[in-house]
Amino acid sequence: MKFLSTRGGEKVTGARAIVKGLSDNGGLYVPERFPQVSREELEALLEMSYAERAAKIIGKYLDEFDASELLAACEGAYSRFERNDPAPLVKIDDGVFMLELWHGPTCAFKDMALTLLPYLLRKSSDICGVKEEILILVATSGDTGKAALEGFKDADGVKICVFYPSEGVSKMQKLQMSTQDGNNVNVVAVKGNFDDCQTAVKEIFASETYAEELKKKNVILSSANSINFGRLVPQIAYYFSAYADLVSSEQIEMGEEIDFAVPTGNFGNVLAAYYAKRMGLPVRRLHCASNENKIIADFLSTGVYDMNREFYKTTSPSMDILLSSNLERLVFEVSGRNAKLTAQRMSQLKEKGRYEITPEELALIQATFDGGFADEETSVEAMYGVFEDVGYTMDTHTGCAMKVVLDWFEKHKKDETKTVIVSTANPYKFPQDVLYAVTGNDVKDSFKGIKRLRAATAMAVPKCLVELRDKPVRFSKTADRKKLFDEVLEFIGK
Numbered sequence: 001m002k003f004l005s006t007r008g009g010e011k012v013t014g015a016r017a018i019v020k021g022l023s024d025n026g027g028l029y030v031p032e033r034f035p036q037v038s039r040e041e042l043e044a045l046l047e048m049s050y051a052e053r054a055a056k057i058i059g060k061y062l063d064e065f066d067a068s069e070l071l072a073a074c075e076g077a078y079s080r081f082e083r084n085d086p087a088p089l090v091k092i093d094d095g096v097f098m099l100e101l102w103h104g105p106t107c108a109f110k111d112m113a114l115t116l117l118p119y120l121l122r123k124s125s126d127i128c129g130v131k132e133e134i135l136i137l138v139a140t141s142g143d144t145g146k147a148a149l150e151g152f153k154d155a156d157g158v159k160i161c162v163f164y165p166s167e168g169v170s171k172m173q174k175l176q177m178s179t180q181d182g183n184n185v186n187v188v189a190v191k192g193n194f195d196d197c198q199t200a201v202k203e204i205f206a207s208e209t210y211a212e213e214l215k216k217k218n219v220i221l222s223s224a225n226s227i228n229f230g231r232l233v234p235q236i237a238y239y240f241s242a243y244a245d246l247v248s249s250e251q252i253e254m255g256e257e258i259d260f261a262v263p264t265g266n267f268g269n270v271l272a273a274y275y276a277k278r279m280g281l282p283v284r285r286l287h288c289a290s291n292e293n294k295i296i297a298d299f300l301s302t303g304v305y306d307m308n309r310e311f312y313k314t315t316s317p318s319m320d321i322l323l324s325s326n327l328e329r330l331v332f333e334v335s336g337r338n339a340k341l342t343a344q345r346m347s348q349l350k351e352k353g354r355y356e357i358t359p360e361e362l363a364l365i366q367a368t369f370d371g372g373f374a375d376e377e378t379s380v381e382a383m384y385g386v387f388e389d390v391g392y393t394m395d396t397h398t399g400c401a402m403k404v405v406l407d408w409f410e411k412h413k414k415d416e417t418k419t420v421i422v423s424t425a426n427p428y429k430f431p432q433d434v435l436y437a438v439t440g441n442d443v444k445d446s447f448k449g450i451k452r453l454r455a456a457t458a459m460a461v462p463k464c465l466v467e468l469r470d471k472p473v474r475f476s477k478t479a480d481r482k483k484l485f486d487e488v489l490e491f492i493g494k
């Protein structure tokens with residue numbers, strides 16, 4: 001299987017796409033076609049463990065990887081989760097399920113891909129005969145940073161530098177990153193919001209001057225953000241796994257179409273669901289949930305992507321994003337894979353902060369996708385309502401998706417399609433906000449929030465969060481976004 005750039009001009013192997021992260025002209029790598037999963041193959045998944053399912057799905061794209069080695073890597077990655085099943089489904093109501101993707105080492109769904117990415121990257125660089133040291137640059141809205149640090153810490157031949165917006169992450173997220181251990185890691189706060197941070201990091205990737213400078217030091221760059229296909233591909237697997245679980249627990253018939261609702265920021269998670277559908281998974285609709293930064297909800301209803309709007313800081317910081325990178329992959333698909341047009345639109349976006357798709361393209365998108373949003377008040381209402389009714393506690397991001405699903409049910413009263421809500425973070429990652437949602441209590445301190453939330457919900461507290469309290473802070477630097485490359489040079493120190 002080869003990979004193309006959404007902006008044209010390249011055709012590379014999967015290994016090369018993973019090593020590079022982003023194509024030379026700034027485009028994103030997409031598979032040249034969607035591999036198909038037959039009914040027999042779907043049925044075979046029912047009997048498999050999560051790691052086996054993941055290896056099957058991933059292997060369809062990365063066909064140059066050795067299948068038994070890939071399986072061993074998946075087994076290793078998913079054994080780092082706190083349960084046997086890294087992606088359990090929890091029924092919260094008739095026809096409504098939570099797909100909990102936060103039982104990994106850093107308590108967010110990013111672990112589903114970032115526990116495996118170090119293997120994918122090492123193997124890819126072997127296949128490509130890369131001799132240089134790999135430097136991974138990450139721009140994070142909170143959860144990717146920690147999951148990537150944990151995944152890559154002390155890995156051979158790799159260094160990782162994470163940039164996060166100084167005012168854009170929760171206290172717990174910040175503490176998780178600033179206390180990170182490992183001898184190959186660096187964490188820097190960047191003045192500004194996530195978009196500023198992501199744009200500054202993308203500029204480093206795009207600069208030939210920087211690449212030359214790094215080459216002299218025997219270093220090449222790679223990305224652990226969801227622009228990297230190696231991040232995206234493990235995410236496709238959990239959609240198949242959820243479906244297999246619904247069939248084997250007799251909640252649905254084999255072949256029955258279901259809906260997924262996904263809390264959406266950089267559009268990586270929900271794009272993986274779309275890829276699963278294109279591979280043949282019986283999916284009817286994808287509900288994309290935004291918070292007050294509802295640029296995607298607006299795009300899905302109008303076909304206009306317009307960043308010229310106010311940016312809000314919310315209690316779901318991992319979705320405080322206006323420049324949603326992975327949407328480029330969807331826009332590329334519905335344009336009939338027109339790379340030239342996609343490149344034009346992306347340069348319009350860069351210059352004017354806006355682009356528009358045609359009514360025909362919009363209709364193609366709307367055949368599968370719809371978008372909604374929750375503001376601070378309505379997400380709290382949704383979280384509180386579910387907690388009161390069925391005793392289920394969810395985090396603030398999942399709360400936005402819950403609200404969007406409730407709106408859908410309100411509008412489509414007779415809809416009997418089963419809905420899976422993708423639950424993206426452990427509620428204890430946002431303890432004060434979740435505590436406020438379920439009890440109305442406000443506390444100032446995160447650890448007090450954890451204690452009170454535990455008293456209110458009786459949910460087990462993950463050890464990795466409690467431990468943070470006594471861990472020394474190693475990284476406390478804040479940098480100007482124009483000076484990130486200086487930080488990179490200082491870190492690699494050659």
Ligand SMILES: *Cc1c(COP(=O)(O)O)cnc(C)c1O
Pocket residue numbers: 108109110143144226263264265266267268269270318319397398424425
């Ligand atoms: C990253 C993240 C999201 C957004 O996912 P995308 O793939 O960027 O759309 C939602 N919720 C949580 C908790 C996250 O960490």
